[in-house]
Amino acid sequence: MSREGEGRRTRVAVIFGGRSVEHEISIITALQLIRALDTERYDPIPVYIAQSGRWYTGPALLEKAVYLALPGSLSGLTEVVLLPRPGVPGLTPAAPPVRRWWRTDRTGPAVIPVDVYFPALHGSLGEDGCIQGLLEMAGAAYTGCSVGPAALGMDKWSCKRLVREEGIDVLPDAVVHREDARRDLEDARRRVRKTPGLEEGPLFVKPCALGSSVGIRAVRTDAELEAALAQVFRFDLRALVEPLVEEITEINVSVRGRRPALASVVETPLADGRLLSYEEKYMSRGGKKAPTGSEGMAGLARRIDPEELDGKSKDQARSRAVRIYELLGAAGVARIDFILDRSTGRLYFNEINTLPGSLAFYLWTRSDPPLLYTELLHEIIQEALAHRAERLSLEQDFGFRALKG
Amino acid sequence: MALLSLLLITLGGLLFFHRRLLRYFRFFQQEEYDSVRFMAWLRANRALDRRGSAVALVAGGLSLWVRSDWASVLALAGALALVILAVREEDPRKTGKIRLNLTPRARRIQRVAFLLYGAALLPAALLCHWLLGVRAPVGLWAIHLVLVQAPPLTLMGAAALLAPGEKRRQEAFRQDARRILTELAPFVIGITGSYGKTSTKGILRELLQQGLGPTFCPPRSINTVMGITRQIRENLRREHRWAVIEMGAYRRGSIQRLCALTPPRAAIVTTVGIMHLERFGDPEDVYQAKSELPQALPPEGILVLNGDNPGTRRMAREHPKGTTLLFGLDPALGDLDCWISDARTTPDGTVFSLHWRGATYPVTTRLLGRAALANLLAAFTMACALGAEPRYLVAVMANLEPESNRLELVREGEHRVLRDGYNSNPAGFEAALEVLAELPANRRILVTPGMIELGDRQAEENRRMAGLAAQVCDRILLVGETNRAAWLEGLDQAGYPEDQRLVLDHRDEALHRVGGEARPEDLILIENDLPDVYEARPSF
Numbered sequence: 043m044s045r046e047g048e049g050r051r052t053r054v055a056v057i058f059g060g061r062s063v064e065h066e067i068s069i070i071t072a073l074q075l076i077r078a079l080d081t082e083r084y085d086p087i088p089v090y091i092a093q094s095g096r097w098y099t100g101p102a103l104l105e106k107a108v109y110l111a112l113p114g115s116l117s118g119l120t121e122v123v124l125l126p127r128p129g130v131p132g133l134t135p136a137a138p139p140v141r142r143w144w145r146t147d148r149t150g151p152a153v154i155p156v157d158v159y160f161p162a163l164h165g166s167l168g169e170d171g172c173i174q175g176l177l178e179m180a181g182a183a184y185t186g187c188s189v190g191p192a193a194l195g196m197d198k199w200s201c202k203r204l205v206r207e208e209g210i211d212v213l214p215d216a217v218v219h220r221e222d223a224r225r226d227l228e229d230a231r232r233r234v235r236k237t238p239g240l241e242e243g244p245l246f247v248k249p250c251a252l253g254s255s256v257g258i259r260a261v262r263t264d265a266e267l268e269a270a271l272a273q274v275f276r277f278d279l280r281a282l283v284e285p286l287v288e289e290i291t292e293i294n295v296s297v298r299g300r301r302p303a304l305a306s307v308v309e310t311p312l313a314d315g316r317l318l319s320y321e322e323k324y325m326s327r328g329g330k331k332a333p334t335g336s337e338g339m340a341g342l343a344r345r346i347d348p349e350e351l352d353g354k355s356k357d358q359a360r361s362r363a364v365r366i367y368e369l370l371g372a373a374g375v376a377r378i379d380f381i382l383d384r385s386t387g388r389l390y391f392n393e394i395n396t397l398p399g400s401l402a403f404y405l406w407t408r409s410d411p412p413l414l415y416t417e418l419l420h421e422i423i424q425e426a427l428a429h430r431a432e433r434l435s436l437e438q439d440f441g442f443r444a445l446k447g
Numbered sequence: 448m449a450l451l452s453l454l455l456i457t458l459g460g461l462l463f464f465h466r467r468l469l470r471y472f473r474f475f476q477q478e479e480y481d482s483v484r485f486m487a488w489l490r491a492n493r494a495l496d497r498r499g500s501a502v503a504l505v506a507g508g509l510s511l512w513v514r515s516d517w518a519s520v521l522a523l524a525g526a527l528a529l530v531i532l533a534v535r536e537e538d539p540r541k542t543g544k545i546r547l548n549l550t551p552r553a554r555r556i557q558r559v560a561f562l563l564y565g566a567a568l569l570p571a572a573l574l575c576h577w578l579l580g581v582r583a584p585v586g587l588w589a590i591h592l593v594l595v596q597a598p599p600l601t602l603m604g605a606a607a608l609l610a611p612g613e614k615r616r617q618e619a620f621r622q623d624a625r626r627i628l629t630e631l632a633p634f635v636i637g638i639t640g641s642y643g644k645t646s647t648k649g650i651l652r653e654l655l656q657q658g659l660g661p662t663f664c665p666p667r668s669i670n671t672v673m674g675i676t677r678q679i680r681e682n683l684r685r686e687h688r689w690a691v692i693e694m695g696a697y698r699r700g701s702i703q704r705l706c707a708l709t710p711p712r713a714a715i716v717t718t719v720g721i722m723h724l725e726r727f728g729d730p731e732d733v734y735q736a737k738s739e740l741p742q743a744l745p746p747e748g749i750l751v752l753n754g755d756n757p758g759t760r761r762m763a764r765e766h767p768k769g770t771t772l773l774f775g776l777d778p779a780l781g782d783l784d785c786w787i788s789d790a791r792t793t794p795d796g797t798v799f800s801l802h803w804r805g806a807t808y809p810v811t812t813r814l815l816g817r818a819a820l821a822n823l824l825a826a827f828t829m830a831c832a833l834g835a836e837p838r839y840l841v842a843v844m845a846n847l848e849p850e851s852n853r854l855e856l857v858r859e860g861e862h863r864v865l866r867d868g869y870n871s872n873p874a875g876f877e878a879a880l881e882v883l884a885e886l887p888a889n890r891r892i893l894v895t896p897g898m899i900e901l902g903d904r905q906a907e908e909n910r911r912m913a914g915l916a917a918q919v920c921d922r923i924l925l926v927g928e929t930n931r932a933a934w935l936e937g938l939d940q941a942g943y944p945e946d947q948r949l950v951l952d953h954r955d956e957a958l959h960r961v962g963g964e965a966r967p968e969d970l971i972l973i974e975n976d977l978p979d980v981y982e983a984r985p986s987f
Contacts, residue, residue, distance in 0.1 A: 224658060227838045265811065268838070269845035276657060276846075 062165030128181030186374030214239025452522030459526030499595030507588025640717030719758025868976030897930025913937025
């Protein structure tokens, strides 16, 4: 987008909330992000997608109070829509202006101008390519992955297969479809157990295409497996079952940038190897319950660049993370999670988060060289603007050859 | 000067009226704006004004004796007294278990009530001014003696005046809901019963939603025509294949009206018991009111009934349908289609074997108590009858969480608390005591105010429950006055040692005591903890 004059700040519409189970986490990520933006360069515009799916904007969104008073507090905000066509310089107010006989403007609702969109949505409809699709149709500049990489990143099953093709270790798995389970749960369970690598021992059950830790469980008995599948099917149509790695260390790495992609320092989310539940992941601050609100992933007890982790595993994680990021064609900041099986020393790719909580800024502030959140955001936004310029330079061939002839 | 006095008295009276109106309004709203029920409430609670009358009497009486120029001072004092009383009245919009919700309809009633009051007050004040001259304040105080009793009357009057308009409005909404329901045509399952309706509804909603498909279900305990009308208009969607509707049998005809709105093709009757007897009065009425639900089913309908309850067994005999199924925990009363065996209570929940259509399923659930198990069986039976796979339902049941305050087991530090605060009925109380007995514990402690809403059987049932509690509990804390006598009698009859009893006035005191005295691995049952049970009779 061309700037009308020197010195005007770039208007960044941060989109958050959304119709997903990670709605609340998204609010936290967004507020943190907005606070960290360089206000000399950027003018943040908060855009909140309520649980109804409607979009709202307004200065009140910068305060926590409005979220605690939902849905009544929405009436103080302006409802907007993003039209899925190019040529609209921003967000369009949803409601027509109130007509009064003394007002003479007939120019229509005033568009709220936006230079670049910053999706800060986690989970369904935000991290999975849906909003990216809308933004593409609007011809807008936006940060982070485009449709394909985002969608692929959300689908654990497909993503693992792509990664395995590259020669990177992944755990064996079985996928269960809700329809099949509803019709014959016992059969579904047996087929899981017939999968190579899952024949015996405890298993790990998770939704195929959701982030966070909702619906994730470790199971040891048949009854637990069946109950865990039923639990996943409350949230997703497919369940992924993997073997439970008992002596587990989770290793997460963040990656950003294009050609070259860079890896951050690694972290291990928990020292003693238990996997995190939703509460543990988001409602803790150093192990205690946060008194008011939470800091999201940034508030979790974590070991960043831990000494007790050997250098080989760290390097392996970082280099594989970069390969996976490039393989997917990702953009913006992603966080790639690995599982280290301490009993064998093997490092498995677990999942990629193309829009990680708090944008994993806490990993970049500890990297070498360190990168502050403000700078990180600046890089991401500039990348988005450059990327849009590239896309605009592609020709679009419209001609009515087939119809004419 | 007399005019000033009149003005002061009028203003004081208005403010007093405003705050009093809100207080009475809370109870009027609870009685669903039904004047007959409201008057019954007024009588039962002897809810006449005393304080305002006292002010009027004193101020008016003194005004008779003093010189007229002192009358204005008295008027000011009296008006101030009214203002102080008014300001000190509690605000039912903010306090209390069931708060006053000023809906658009409530506001309409409020406005008309004010108009009625004004229509009585202003002419009266003017007449006093013209006829009584300098003695006018005395007259106005006398009139206020009557007017302080006005709030409930103006409420009923306003409701009556607005009734035709409201009726039209409600009728339009009802037609709209009817139209929506007919067009979207989900399969409707009705649930009624003396207790267990809401819990069964909640479980059935989960079983159907997870086992079969999108299910519409009004939240909480919404079970009246008005409530369900609104839910349908606001929340029923095309995708909903199933609709689970709780139906409250407030009197004969209630369920018939509900079935006219949402004609059911399947029904569950959980129990025919003795809850809310003060509404019905006669157990036969209770039975007949609930029978309206099976009667509303088409001949090929599915009817699921509680095999442990004589009332519902009778319904199975008198109103059989194409598919009639009985569930229960105790095969003693006769054949059952769905029953359980080998039930064990553990701190993680209940483990049992479920028998259905020749198969046996091992079930683990976090729910506790036979009442909860009965609800589970009812929902399971219905879901299976509708085509869900039993095994999948068993997996769903393993994930169900108990509702808040319905036999919810929580750990508090080193001891555990069984929260069963939601309105207790005798069967629920017994079930809670059973769970208390079965769970491992160091000492078993009961905190309760007893049971309410049992009509003239209340004392008897509380005595009986005291006897049962005496066999299980190491310590019993009795809260409040309502059922104190009955419980003490029951405990005496059971020979329960005095030093194991504790009698307290207030709930907070009791909870504080019990928390402070608790030893590791004690198990405390908090039964029927509703604040309104503890709410003193309101005084005006």
